Amino acid sequence: MRKFFLLLCAFAGALLFSGCQSEGYKTIDGVIVFDTPAREPGQKSVLGLKTAPMETVRVGFIGLGMRGPGAVERFTHLHGVDIKALCDLYPERVDSAQAILARRGFPAAEAYSGEEGWKQLCERDDIDLVYIVTPWQKHVPMAVYAMEQGKHVAVEVPAATSLDECWQLVNTAEKTQRHCMMLENCxxxxxxxxxxxxxxxxxxxxxxxxxxxxxxxxxxxxxxxxxxxxxxxxxxxxxxxxxxxxxxxxxxxxxxxxxxxxxxxxxxxxxxxxxxxxxxxxxxxxxxxxxxxxxxxxxxxxxxxxxxxxxxxxxxxxxxxxxxxxxxxxxxxxxxxxxxxxxxxxxxxxxxxxxxxxxxxxxxxxxxxxxxxxxxxxIAMEIEAKAKEVGGHGGMDFIMDYRLIYCLQHGLxxxxxxxxxxxxxxxxxxxxxxxxxxxxxxxxxxxxxxxxxxxxxxxxxxxxx
Ligand SMILES: NC(=O)c1ccc[n+]([C@@H]2O[C@H](COP(=O)([O-])OP(=O)(O)OC[C@H]3O[C@@H](n4cnc5c(N)ncnc54)[C@H](O)[C@@H]3O)[C@@H](O)[C@H]2O)c1
Structure with missing residues (x-):
């Protein structure tokens, strides 16, 4: 019995060091390596993706808690954007963001609320970019759905919370040929x-x-x-x-x-x-x-x-x-x-x-x-003064938004x-x-x-x- 046990251990050890397979990964030379999923038919790389230039970028925001309203405010300082829709779980948070638009002299946006309101926002046919500022675990379902509706996506950090979610973002961007930018401001x-x-x-x-x-x-x-x-x-x-x-x-x-x-x-x-x-x-x-x-x-x-x-x-x-x-x-x-x-x-x-x-x-x-x-x-030469005036972590948030919109406008x-x-x-x-x-x-x-x-x-x- 003891001999059998030792044999079993040796076999398990050999598997571990020669490439054992479990839970979607194997161990190669002591390194845990996860499987890379194959591209599905019709899916292709989005490296260097350029989309048609747009004079005006029409935007919908999802998530208006601590971080979201600042983004709405920053967008009112950008040229060539149209804030079409605002969404949060709570209608009163949407109202507060509408007040930002009013204070800045912009028309009210279409309002969405409740757990599923964001889906209707994504389904609108007059939006180019969905800007997601919700809790981490909602980023990927929202980003994937928005891309599937033909929208470009900007999503707060971290964009995804697991390896599987990372692949979902990559695969959906490659299938839909849409931009998916994480809002890494730093x-x-x-x-x-x-x-x-x-x-x-x-x-x-x-x-x-x-x-x-x-x-x-x-x-x-x-x-x-x-x-x-x-x-x-x-x-x-x-x-x-x-x-x-x-x-x-x-x-x-x-x-x-x-x-x-x-x-x-x-x-x-x-x-x-x-x-x-x-x-x-x-x-x-x-x-x-x-x-x-x-x-x-x-x-x-x-x-x-x-x-x-x-x-x-x-x-x-x-x-x-x-x-x-x-x-x-x-x-x-x-x-x-x-x-x-x-x-x-x-x-x-x-x-x-x-x-x-x-x-x-x-x-x-x-x-x-x-x-x-x-x-x-x-980039700083171009926009530093305005970024410092508009603010957002000292200006870097505005530079991020400015670059996102600039590249979309110029098809870069x-x-x-x-x-x-x-x-x-x-x-x-x-x-x-x-x-x-x-x-x-x-x-x-x-x-x-x-x-x-x-x-x-x-x-x-x-x-x-
Ligand atoms: N880049 C940065 O410097 C920076 C700074 C702060 C926060 N963040 C990121 O921003 C995101 C939001 O953080 P926060 O601090 O604003 O959190 P928060 O909890 O204050 O805000 C999240 C908002 O999302 C809303 N929400 C939740 N579920 C929703 C749904 N189903 N539909 C619509 N709205 C929904 C909530 O009601 C809330 O208003 C996080 O990903 C966070 O990591 C980034």
Missing amino acids: VYDFFELTTLNMAKQGLFGDVLHVEGSYIHDLEAFWDYYEGNWRLDFNQKHRGDVYATHGLGPACQVLDIHRGDKMNYLVAVDTKSVNGLKQAEEKMGATEFANADHTSTLIKTEKGRTILLEHNVYTPRPYSRMYQVTGTKGFANKYPIQGYAFDPEQLSESGVPDHENLSSHKFVPREMREALMQRYKHP PLDQDVYDAAEWSCIGELTAVSLEHNSAPVAVPDFTRGDWDKTDGYHHAMLVQ
Whole structure:
């Protein structure tokens, strides 16, 4: 009997290390690899998708809680948009958004409410773009339905909450040939735009490593999410459930699916102390899946690495970290903005000063400011003043909306495509799988299905247009 048991164990072990198959994934050389679904007939890539230019973009908004009304307001500052419809579960939230339109001198939009009102909004034939600002788990059903009704979609972060949902977005965009842009605003912040431009001009040499995070103590905010959806989601889900603000700028600097791709990740997490305590107080929870602090390391095909952090529970100052380490330079956003380049370490004697630990300094403030002026991103040059006036996280939200509408109006590919949305959103489930397998490496799917090296660098998307 004992012999049989040992044989069984050996067989199971061999399966594990040679490619065992379970729950839609196999293990190859110790890496958990999920199956890539085949394209269905008629489905084709949307890489570089261009759609017919439109003079006026007709928009419908779904979700008017904390975030949605700001988007409605921002759209009233854009030229060539027509706000056709507004929708929320609650009619009074639609009324409040109508008041924004009235205050800004716009006609009232068609109003929809209730659990299913959004479907009628998507079915209208006078809407080009559906802008989704609802809780995470409603993003994909709404985005998929809108695309199936022939609409382009802009959807808040994270666009999807699971791998399956990521593929639903990609497959639907490919079937319908509609744009599906995740509303990742942090890639449009001024420091990130300038640093992206510097990286593309080679200031940091070969970029080797990028760090990003979402560190934001949300304790004071939980009560404001409709129906407690956010704390409830985190209570049930382990892993980096909100990776896109940190990952988006990193992926743009590294040209992800535009010449490089994320190959695999590993995640580690702490125990949950503050998260559990907050969930005990607010919802009587006795368990909490999401760690107080989750760290993820990602390795790319071209030999670069990304470090991500997620922590929405402990009393730390807000940080998206954002560090770029290159062979010739370094950029850092939080807690202080700075750049450093090839350090001139030689002392007067010509011998490197081993003992001077602060010799690798950030450049002085005046030099940083001059550099930031010189390498200001063309998009910021175009719209910075207005963006700062309109606002939305200091202006980056307005730049995001401006670019979305500009590209649709001019029939250009969008700055962020559905593959970005899937790559940046899949981190939630992939980190959970890694954590559940003692930090095992998990492959990041190639959502382009082989086209990750067909586009020559990210700057094509934003600088050349
Ligand atoms: N990019 C950013 O900086 C940023 C900042 C904040 C929030 N967000 C994202 O915005 C989204 C919304 O977050 P929030 O803070 O506004 O949450 P919220 O709970 O305040 O608002 C969500 C709104 O969606 C509505 N809603 C729910 N179900 C609906 C349905 N079936 N039909 C119509 N409306 C429905 C709710 O009534 C609520 O008004 C989330 O995805 C969040 O991650 C992004």
